[in-house]
Amino acid sequence: MKHRVAVVQLALTFLLSLIVSFNTEAKDINLGWSGQGSWSTLPYIVAGERGFFEKEGLKVRLITFRGTNLMLTALLAGELDYATILPFLTGASARGLPVKILAAVTKSSSYVIISRPEIESIKGLRGKKVGINSFGSSADYAAYAALSRSGLDPNRDLTILPIGGGSPERFAALGSGSVDATVVTSPSEYAAEKQGLRVLVSARDLAELVRIPLTGIGATQKKMEGDPDEIVRLLRALRTATSLLLERAIIASPCSKEVCA
Secondary structure, three states, X not given: OXXXXXXXXXXXXXXXXXXXXXXXXXXXXXXXXXXXXXHHHHHHHHHHHOOHHHHOOEEEEEEEOOOHHHHHHHHHOOOOOEEEEHHXXXXXXXXXXXXXXXXXXXXXXXXXXXXXXXXXXXXXXXXXXXXXXXXXXXXXXXXXXXXXXXXXXXXXXXXXXXXXXXXXXXXXXXXXXXXXXXXXXXXXXXXXXXXXXEEEEOHHHHXXXXXXXXXXXXXXXXXXXXXXXHHHHHHHHHHHHHHHHHHOOOOOOXXXXXXXX
């Protein structure tokens, strides 16, 4: 009898250990982003490197996309759990697609306008070519706002060219002479200055001018309805990372309070 009880206890202990192991196993999450290279992506990097995702029981895989249309397609197909670029999600939702913005991790963009060295100011772009990623994008709006504030008419006084891709592609177009100026994400301006290019509008100044939350978390309506607890844990991890960035200046950029706060 005692032997039978011992066997039952052993079996229950084994089953309990399996249940605990199952419950504590991190859940795989696919999160689409534009890749490293911008201050506005720091919360995702810090959340991963500091173990904030893991503490919430999440194993987040950051998948880089060079085009927002591809990211949207993957999100709608269920290949992505979440997307991080907010402006295109806003446009998709306005078109009636079942996507929503859940949260923003930045309160503004980290865009910078850089140009060829002979152009000394925004007004010097009259008659020139300015590269953006695509018409209607947040980069397009940033360029439009900065140009208009300087007294230029973006529709008549210069040519705005859609290049596609991200900051690396626009940076390359400027270097090749295809455009005279372009909008990129900070900290690309440091590399630009080393190459002799000019910063026309800094990230700090453009963040004050263009108050567009650039990065955050968006998902489909189906995801929102099916995994509310997972969403709370994901957002909690990112909030912890953002708080750390604001508290620890050594980790964050000089303009983090303008961009992330």
